[in-house]
Amino acid sequence: MKDSRDDILGRIRRRLGRSAENAAAGRTAIDAVLARRAQGPRPAPDADLVARFRDRSEALASTVEIVARLEAAPAAAVRYLAAHDLPRAAVAWPQLAGLDWAGAGLRVEARSANGDDLVGITGVFCAVAETGTLVLLSGPETPAASSLLPETHIAVVPASRIVRGMEEAFDLVRAECGELPRAVNFISGPSRTGDIEQTLVLGAHGPYRVHIVLLAAE
Amino acid sequence: MHFKARAAEAAADRALQAKLGTAKGLFVEGRKRAVAEIDLEATREASKAIRNTCIADLDLWLERFESEATKRGGQVLWARDGAEICRLVTEIARRHGVRKAIKSKSMLSEEAGLNAALEAAGVQPVETDLGEYILQINDNELPSHIIAPAIHKTREEVAELFERVHHRPRKTDIGEMTREAREMLRAHFLSAEMGISGGNFLVAETGSVALVTNEGNGRMVTTLPKVHVVITGVEKVIPTLEDLATLMRILPRSATGQTISNYFSVLTGVKRPEDTDGPEHLYFILVDNGRVDLVGSDFQDMLRCIRCAACMNHCPVYQTIGGHAYGWVYPGPMGSVLTPLFVGLENAIELPHAATLCNQCGVVCPVKIPLPDLMRKLREQQVERGLRPWGERAALKLWAWLARHPGLYALAAKLGVRYLNWLAEGGDRIRVLGLAPSWTAGRDFPAPEGKTFRELYSEKRK
Numbered sequence A: 001m002k003d004s005r006d007d008i009l010g011r012i013r014r015r016l017g018r019s020a021e022n023a024a025a026g027r028t029a030i031d032a033v034l035a036r037r038a039q040g041p042r043p044a045p046d047a048d049l050v051a052r053f054r055d056r057s058e059a060l061a062s063t064v065e066i067v068a069r070l071e072a073a074p075a076a077a078v079r080y081l082a083a084h085d086l087p088r089a090a091v092a093w094p095q096l097a098g099l100d101w102a103g104a105g106l107r108v109e110a111r112s113a114n115g116d117d118l119v120g121i122t123g124v125f126c127a128v129a130e131t132g133t134l135v136l137l138s139g140p141e142t143p144a145a146s147s148l149l150p151e152t153h154i155a156v157v158p159a160s161r162i163v164r165g166m167e168e169a170f171d172l173v174r175a176e177c178g179e180l181p182r183a184v185n186f187i188s189g190p191s192r193t194g195d196i197e198q199t200l201v202l203g204a205h206g207p208y209r210v211h212i213v214l215l216a217a218e
Numbered sequence B: 001m002h003f004k005a006r007a008a009e010a011a012a013d014r015a016l017q018a019k020l021g022t023a024k025g026l027f028v029e030g031r032k033r034a035v036a037e038i039d040l041e042a043t044r045e046a047s048k049a050i051r052n053t054c055i056a057d058l059d060l061w062l063e064r065f066e067s068e069a070t071k072r073g074g075q076v077l078w079a080r081d082g083a084e085i086c087r088l089v090t091e092i093a094r095r096h097g098v099r100k101a102i103k104s105k106s107m108l109s110e111e112a113g114l115n116a117a118l119e120a121a122g123v124q125p126v127e128t129d130l131g132e133y134i135l136q137i138n139d140n141e142l143p144s145h146i147i148a149p150a151i152h153k154t155r156e157e158v159a160e161l162f163e164r165v166h167h168r169p170r171k172t173d174i175g176e177m178t179r180e181a182r183e184m185l186r187a188h189f190l191s192a193e194m195g196i197s198g199g200n201f202l203v204a205e206t207g208s209v210a211l212v213t214n215e216g217n218g219r220m221v222t223t224l225p226k227v228h229v230v231i232t233g234v235e236k237v238i239p240t241l242e243d244l245a246t247l248m249r250i251l252p253r254s255a256t257g258q259t260i261s262n263y264f265s266v267l268t269g270v271k272r273p274e275d276t277d278g279p280e281h282l283y284f285i286l287v288d289n290g291r292v293d294l295v296g297s298d299f300q301d302m303l304r305c306i307r308c309a310a311c312m313n314h315c316p317v318y319q320t321i322g323g324h325a326y327g328w329v330y331p332g333p334m335g336s337v338l339t340p341l342f343v344g345l346e347n348a349i350e351l352p353h354a355a356t357l358c359n360q361c362g363v364v365c366p367v368k369i370p371l372p373d374l375m376r377k378l379r380e381q382q383v384e385r386g387l388r389p390w391g392e393r394a395a396l397k398l399w400a401w402l403a404r405h406p407g408l409y410a411l412a413a414k415l416g417v418r419y420l421n422w423l424a425e426g427g428d429r430i431r432v433l434g435l436a437p438s439w440t441a442g443r444d445f446p447a448p449e450g451k452t453f454r455e456l457y458s459e460k461r462k
């Protein structure tokens, strides 16, 4: 019996009338498509990317607080947790371990989240203005579970990392990382479901709440 | 399959229509609002072109995807049919000592009947999409919509089911019920050794799979277990990340009326040595199961489908009968085309007729699949292969014969008109159509107004 790969590809080749010559031409065409990276039609860019990002985030049921600098992020996180009567304990990305969390009154462990952690604090790789989306890359300093398992996700977003669309986000990944990391996660608001009577409920499997601390001067 | 019987039953189910009506409002209105924000026609045209590019050279694009994915630590496997999917997945489970597999929605796993195969192999499959989970704990009921699988269930039905299966006090608030399911599933997420997902797109440029969910279960399934298996059709490949961005502008809008889905992940390769999370083993199972036969056929357009469900959300027939009547994994217009192609025209004889050909589906389809044309082609093939019932064939033969004999045709038309007028008893409506009473079971038949066209024409000429 032929193996399934040869069988499937063989039948596709026959149906497409593949020959050695047109395969070579086809591969050249593929290289060209991949090199060109043509973009599709896109909505006009907003003049103010930060305002657009904020609007869209709020439309997706995230909340946003603007502070000036990274040093102000711990206090902003505590304000949010206090206002919502949430625990003053969190896991944070190792990348953010250097901030003075304890000084703001927050007990923070710099590690990946497990199923029991209630608050996860992360940064972002960048954020997309068009849709109000956070873009997070997996990595040892930026574990993926922190934005997923806890009931509350607090994301620290520097204004300078807000880009126009998903295309710019991918460009930035290519430019700064070369290769894609294991996971590029686009997060747009709290987890949600409408599977019972099409009634929207926040907090399906992931966070119930996403709070964005926007750093205006970073 | 007995489409007619199931459809008749569903059409009489007022409660079902009420549920479908709510969903219709949400999906149809939502889509309308969301597509207004983009250049819809240009985006549909571009999306169609992206999908066509890969289908036109599918073998080469698949080879490219395979080599890019392999380079980054994924293993690419191929399955001809459902049985082969089941064999590959159970082999992988055995190799890694898997006892429990968490699943995010995969239509191909439904096509293959994978859950039963996993159970037989001693692996517990757990559906984690809330809708799929509800159906699974209700004795593996079939989904009735491709993105809202439990659309046919009321909150009371779900409340009762949860009480029975979870052994917890009954809840009726949808938020509380969702939390209860979250708590039940959380334990599974944290203990499963294998995650099984579908794939919305395969990106050739980087050998990645793109996965879209709202609940976050897709991320759990692909982040927590040590093994991740992606099961996806061979047609899902697209060229670049830019193409992905274009398609992601239209997929959530067409599906649920969202500008973007909550979670959208581009997954490439396995956990890096220094990473603290992510699977150590990544398998792609690329599946034929009838798709390859569509390449280069009259139905090649169907391979563009991105499974958004807009066609069913906008279909007046689906809105009346729901998804179960269609009898297999795929309901609505896309199912009316795919099911006969995948399971055999003779096994789904009524499906290409389960449409009014109003072309609502064709108008909303984000990749411009001419669904009514494809249904018409399937009908043609049924006639060519002599698959229609003898009564219909005989009636058409008779009509064809009459049409070739103008004198007799005129006479028959004249008699027909007289007969119908007699049935109408001088009124303008016929309440019971004598020779075909079922036609008037739920409606009246308009009576002809006076004479035949030929009679009027010859009178005018005089």
Ligand code: SF4
Pocket: B304, B305, B306, B307, B308, B309, B310, B311, B312, B334, B361, B364, B365, B366, B367, B368, B369
């Ligand atoms: S046929 Fe078109 S509208 Fe229907 S599910 Fe597929 S892509 Fe969506």
